[in-house]
Amino acid sequence: MTKSKVLPWVVILFTTCLSGQTLLSGRLEGRVYSANADVAATHVLNTTMQRATITDENGFFSISANLNDTIVFSAVQFKRKEIVVSADMLKSKMLSIPLEEALTELDEVVIMPYNLTGNMSRDVERIGTDKEVVTASTLGLPNAYAWVPTKAERELFEATSGSGLLPLNPILNGISGRTKMLKRRVARNNTYARTQRVREMYADSLFRIDFQIPQDKISDFMYFCEIDSIFQSTVDTHDRLKIWDYMRKRSVTYRENNNLQESSKD
Template sequence: MLKIKDFLIIFVLLSFQTFMAQSIEVFGKVQSKLGVESIHVINKTAQVFTITNEKGEFTINVSINDSLVFSSIQHKLKEIVISKDDISNKAILVKLDEQINELDEVIVGKVLTGNLLEDIANIDGNPPINFFDVGIPGYTGKIATQSERRLSEAGEFKPKMLLGLLGGGVPLNPILNGISGRTKMLKNRVKIETKETLMNTIKARLSKDFFVSNPLDKGLRMDFFYFCADDENFIRSCKNKTDFEILAFLRRKYKQYLENLETGND
């Protein structure tokens, strides 16, 4: 007959085995100097996997002593073993190291000595030839977009052109395009393209600094710039303006945008 002491030992062992086999969902986060989105997280033991979100966060089912593997092109492969503390805390933090691919040294061209005059003398090559060098007239201004070229070809209709029809000295294209509305349509298209180009230029150049002091969810930032571009004063306020003037315009629109968001939520 089993003694009470033996019974307790068996009970503890069975409880421990049950605890060891228990699978729970844990929250994890990956840290790295590089991007932490879409990193593969593989539970080799349980044969389940997931990927991290844009913040490096993930959830996955694990048990004690399960092996988790973290895999990414940008990072070194890392494997960890789930401990009792990980199960108790239901959270793990993993730091990944950058994957550095060293290439063999390749020397392209001549080796520079650091002496400017000697290096210039040793460099072979001729400067590129342009149309001025061969006496051909050329255009050096801004290249027109397809819509701008079409608008130029369509011409602009003016009422006084109708008088010139009697003498046959006026091209029909501007008149026909004006009456049919094609010229107006092309003007609107050029205006939209101008807005789009200006908006993307401002976004690429100023968005990083702007959102440091004017926080906005990443999912709303593109919508915010379209909100700015829809303003009737957008081109006049931002085209050929200093960064200070553009930022002042963006701050005014930022306040309006937040007010619209609050009104929509209500």
């Protein structure tokens, strides 16, 4: 058989293989939905390929999949849903996956009187605390350690990534100073977010009563703590009593610097 006759058969065979591969593998794109519950950050796990992702705030997702792979959808507020990838699913441009809410009946809770004093340090010691923290990882949820970048982190990634033999994006952003600016913004946002999480651990009344910080000065006091390097290392311990003790000592200096008297209690 001559080359001119063999070539068309090679092209047909190659095209057939590509078509078959397209039918057997690809990406599943779709959206999960529910009548009442929030579908954002629902875990999507391909248990066959060991790939995972999470849905965006509107429930949309995209994940690699092959024919007959098992895809699992799960979240605390939903019942676990499992599907097996079919050829029709791979050919579909957009899947719609309904999720059923998980109704959990709680055990009876008995509230015991603790004769609280209002002083957090003494009350925590009196009550006692459970050191085990309930998180997505301690609950064993799939994709519990998935990192969801912030807007500033996404902008920094876009500014420092590129493709091709000579990636221009990171070079131009480095020259213009945009990369340094975005790095500072990410660092600043991370520090601010950490400080906000610390403030949310305690009621404002505790700042006013225990620390004698006026309500309108609490945010300024938190910034006063934030700029101290010891505060950052103390927060990293995740020990609420240690953090509280640090801020109690820091509040003395803050009141002295701002001429706040003990009579400033609300």
